[in-house]
Amino acid sequence: MKSQRLKLTAFMLAAVIFSGCSQSGSSAGSNSADAEPESVSIFAMDTYMTITVYNGDKSAALSAAQQRVQLLEGLWSVTEEDSEVYRINHSGGEAVEVSDETAELIDFALDMNEQTGGALDITLYPVLCEWGFTAGEYKVPSEEAISELLKKTGRDKVKLEGKAVTVSEGTSIDLGAVGKGETGDRIIGELKANGVSSALLDLGGNIQLLGSKPDGSDWKIGLKSPFDTSDNIAKLELSDCCVITSGGYERYFTDDEGNIYWHILDPKTGFPAKSGVISATVIGKSGRLCDALSTSLFVMGEEKAKALWQSRDDFDFVLITDDDRLIMTEGLEGRLTLYEGYSNMKIETVKK
Numbered sequence: 001m002k003s004q005r006l007k008l009t010a011f012m013l014a015a016v017i018f019s020g021c022s023q024s025g026s027s028a029g030s031n032s033a034d035a036e037p038e039s040v041s042i043f044a045m046d047t048y049m050t051i052t053v054y055n056g057d058k059s060a061a062l063s064a065a066q067q068r069v070q071l072l073e074g075l076w077s078v079t080e081e082d083s084e085v086y087r088i089n090h091s092g093g094e095a096v097e098v099s100d101e102t103a104e105l106i107d108f109a110l111d112m113n114e115q116t117g118g119a120l121d122i123t124l125y126p127v128l129c130e131w132g133f134t135a136g137e138y139k140v141p142s143e144e145a146i147s148e149l150l151k152k153t154g155r156d157k158v159k160l161e162g163k164a165v166t167v168s169e170g171t172s173i174d175l176g177a178v179g180k181g182e183t184g185d186r187i188i189g190e191l192k193a194n195g196v197s198s199a200l201l202d203l204g205g206n207i208q209l210l211g212s213k214p215d216g217s218d219w220k221i222g223l224k225s226p227f228d229t230s231d232n233i234a235k236l237e238l239s240d241c242c243v244i245t246s247g248g249y250e251r252y253f254t255d256d257e258g259n260i261y262w263h264i265l266d267p268k269t270g271f272p273a274k275s276g277v278i279s280a281t282v283i284g285k286s287g288r289l290c291d292a293l294s295t296s297l298f299v300m301g302e303e304k305a306k307a308l309w310q311s312r313d314d315f316d317f318v319l320i321t322d323d324d325r326l327i328m329t330e331g332l333e334g335r336l337t338l339y340e341g342y343s344n345m346k347i348e349t350v351k352k
């Protein structure tokens, strides 16, 4: 089905990525030793994570955060044989008793499946494997293979009763679209418990901000250009929120004809989502909500994204489309500035 294929020009290949924050002069604002930030970098959940704390009991906070990340990775890994997700996926249709953390996240993801009209679907794992996105051995599957696999996907294949998770035989789940956001929320919980009120988390491009910079000003977050990933298209000035982006750039491959296939799939087709949105950034208080929604809006496209935003009041978004438009919601007015060189980009602001 040719129409399912993604044929984008080379410049589109350079999709959107989030840089970390530039912290213009934050630590220079104070001479007190307490204002010196402390950081830890961890490789977990298939990505590099950096946590920087500016106050509180910094060492204790970072070590608690690190332990929390390792614990959650141990629960949600799809490949580690003693993880809860692995046990669910190899249960042969039997119920598996899981931790509070896993039960809560699955419950949330199932709810988000309904709220996004099915765009967020944790049962796509076998389809992702067929494309080779899990092992990095990419191939374009046959339509027959995809339609066979799609028979095993969908919300109705997962049952959650208390902390008992049952998936139908042949169904496998993957919490990759929501796990990092949830992890960020739980890291922030650990930081707060250790007296931290100013911190910056960069979890592989997911930015989560605790409070403001130590001098009380907003953090500045660069939004990478989809036209040149070495460049920022805009900056966002924000405090105490999450800024989470989904884009095809994170994992993709190109076939001999130049068609690009990325790792975010449309659950309806089993093919890479082709909605016209090439980058979806969601801003809000809850990391797991922003994570779930960034993946979902990428799949849903502009019109459905706008409609979802109109019906809720717990997030803002920035979408970049394959026809060079930047669509943002009104909550970001005065907080987003396009960089020179992109000032000809058409900005549309969505209002309630």
Ligand code: AMP
Pocket (backbone or CB within 6 Å): 119, 120, 121, 122, 124, 128, 174, 175, 176, 177, 178, 245, 246, 247, 250, 251, 263, 264, 265, 266, 267, 291, 294, 295, 299
């Ligand atoms: P994110 O980077 O948060 O957008 O998550 C992308 C990851 O979620 C992919 O690498 C897949 O493991 C998985 N995934 C892909 N498409 C979907 C989808 N429509 N719903 C849920 N998870 C997905």
Ligand code: MG
Pocket (backbone or CB within 6 Å): 176, 177, 178, 246, 290, 291, 292, 293, 294, 295
């Ligand atoms: Mg996500």
